[in-house]
Amino acid sequence: MTYTTQLDAARKGIITKEMEIVADKEMMDVEELRELIAQGKVVIPANKNHKSLSPEGIGKGLKTKINVNLGISRDCKDIDRELEKVKTAIEMKAEAIMDLSNYGKTREFREKVVEISPAMIGSVPMYDAVGFTETALVKITEEQFLQVIEQHAKDGVDFMTIHAGLTKEIGDRIAKDKRLTHIVSRGGSLLFGWMYMNNKENPMLTNFDKILDICEKYDVTLSLGDACRPGSIADATDYAQIQELINLGELTKRAWERNVQVMIEGPGHMAINEIEANVMLEKKLCHEAPFYVLGPLVTDVAPGYDHITSAIGGALAASKGVDFLCYVTPAEHLRLPDLNDMKEGIVATKIAAHAGDIAKGIKGAREWDNAMSKARADLDWATMFELALDPEKPRKYRDSSKPEHEDSCTMCGKMCALRTVNKIFNGEEVDLVFD
Incomplete structure (x- = not known):
C-alpha cells in the first residue's frame, strides 16, 4: 500500500521505518505511536529529500524536543562559521535546527545543512523571499512566494513556518489597539508590510491550498506560525494572539484533510501565571496538535540572560503539555548568537525540556535523575560526569579546584x-x- 505522508500512512494503518525508529527512541509501542500520528497529536517531520535524517517525533507522550536557530544574515554572512555552529548543535544532540538565513547564499547554506544533519531541519521561507526574488518586498508576487516555499521543500526542509493565521482584520486591530511591541515576528512583520503596502489579504492564507499541495508532495510538516506572538509580557494573551490561534485551529483541520502534518507555534513573552492557560487554549483550539514555543520568556528586563528567563518559562510550559521548545540564547534581542551563546542556549533549553519531561512522567526521564543521585551519594565523580547533561563544564569546575x-x-x-x-x-x- 502506498502513502504520501507520515500522516497518510498512519491513517492507513501503515508502520513506516520512521515510526519504527521514533518508537524505539521513545521506548514506545509502535502501534500506539502510529495511532497518535493518525490523530494529529504527534508529528514526525521527515522530508522525503532529507536523506541524512534520524527521525524524531514531536507531540503527546514523547520527550520534549528542542530546536536551535541558526543562519546567515547581512551583518553575519560567514557560512563556515554558521556550519561550525550546526556541527556543534548536532554534537550536543539538538533534535532540530532551523535555518533562518535571510541574506546572500541562503540555498547553498541550506543544502549543506540538510546534507550533514541527522537533526530535522526547519525554515521560514518568508525570510528568504526578498533574496530569492531579488526584488522589493512590495513587488513580490504571490506566485513567487509559492516558488520560495517549493524550493525549500525540494531542498529537503522537514518543517516550515508559515504565517497563514494573520489576517488583514487582525492587522487592523493591532494598529488600532497600539500593542506595546506591535508585531515582533520577523516573518509576520514582513507579511504585514506586504499586505498593507499592497492592500491585499495574507497571501499565505489565500494560497493555503497550494501550500498544502507542496507539503503533501514532499511530506513537509507545517509549523503554523504565530505572527502575533507577544514580544512583551504586556501583549500576552491579547485579542490578536488569541484570534490568530483560533485561525490556526481552522487551518489545522484543513491541513489534516490533505494528510499534511501540523504543529502550532506559540509565544513568546508571557508572565509565568499565564503559561498554563495558554497551553490549554492551544490544545483546545488546535485539536491537540503538537505545540512549539519560543520560551516563553517570563520577564522582559534581563537582556544578556534571556536563556534563563526562557528556560524558566519553557520548563513550566513543557510540564503543562508543550511538546517542542525553541532555544533562546544570552544574545537574544542583542545580536546574532556566537558559538558560546549557542551552547549556553542549548544547555538551558535542554534543562527546561527535561524538567518538563519529569513532570509529564515521560518514560526514562526520572531514571536519569535517580542515576545521577546515586552517583552523588557514592561520591562517584566519573559517573556523575558521564551522566551530566553537559559533561565538559562540571569536569572543568572539578579540575579547577582540587x-x-x-x-x-x-x-x-x-x-x-x-x-x-x-x-x-x-x-x-x-x-x-x-x-
Whole structure:
C-alpha cells in the first residue's frame, strides 16, 4: 500500500521505518505511536529529500524536543562559521535546527545543512523571499512566494513556518489597539508590510491550498506560525494572539484533510501565571496538535540572560503539555548568537525540556535523575560526569579546584555530608581533625 505522508500512512494503518525508529527512541509501542500520528497529536517531520535524517517525533507522550536557530544574515554572512555552529548543535544532540538565513547564499547554506544533519531541519521561507526574488518586498508576487516555499521543500526542509493565521482584520486591530511591541515576528512583520503596502489579504492564507499541495508532495510538516506572538509580557494573551490561534485551529483541520502534518507555534513573552492557560487554549483550539514555543520568556528586563528567563518559562510550559521548545540564547534581542551563546542556549533549553519531561512522567526521564543521585551519594565523580547533561563544564569546575580528599570537594572538604554518612554506614569513625 502506498502513502504520501507520515500522516497518510498512519491513517492507513501503515508502520513506516520512521515510526519504527521514533518508537524505539521513545521506548514506545509502535502501534500506539502510529495511532497518535493518525490523530494529529504527534508529528514526525521527515522530508522525503532529507536523506541524512534520524527521525524524531514531536507531540503527546514523547520527550520534549528542542530546536536551535541558526543562519546567515547581512551583518553575519560567514557560512563556515554558521556550519561550525550546526556541527556543534548536532554534537550536543539538538533534535532540530532551523535555518533562518535571510541574506546572500541562503540555498547553498541550506543544502549543506540538510546534507550533514541527522537533526530535522526547519525554515521560514518568508525570510528568504526578498533574496530569492531579488526584488522589493512590495513587488513580490504571490506566485513567487509559492516558488520560495517549493524550493525549500525540494531542498529537503522537514518543517516550515508559515504565517497563514494573520489576517488583514487582525492587522487592523493591532494598529488600532497600539500593542506595546506591535508585531515582533520577523516573518509576520514582513507579511504585514506586504499586505498593507499592497492592500491585499495574507497571501499565505489565500494560497493555503497550494501550500498544502507542496507539503503533501514532499511530506513537509507545517509549523503554523504565530505572527502575533507577544514580544512583551504586556501583549500576552491579547485579542490578536488569541484570534490568530483560533485561525490556526481552522487551518489545522484543513491541513489534516490533505494528510499534511501540523504543529502550532506559540509565544513568546508571557508572565509565568499565564503559561498554563495558554497551553490549554492551544490544545483546545488546535485539536491537540503538537505545540512549539519560543520560551516563553517570563520577564522582559534581563537582556544578556534571556536563556534563563526562557528556560524558566519553557520548563513550566513543557510540564503543562508543550511538546517542542525553541532555544533562546544570552544574545537574544542583542545580536546574532556566537558559538558560546549557542551552547549556553542549548544547555538551558535542554534543562527546561527535561524538567518538563519529569513532570509529564515521560518514560526514562526520572531514571536519569535517580542515576545521577546515586552517583552523588557514592561520591562517584566519573559517573556523575558521564551522566551530566553537559559533561565538559562540571569536569572543568572539578579540575579547577582540587580537594585534599578525592571523596569530597573544596566547598565542604572533610565536612561533606555524604562523605560523613557513608563513613558511618560503613562502620568507620568520623574524625574531622586527624582523618
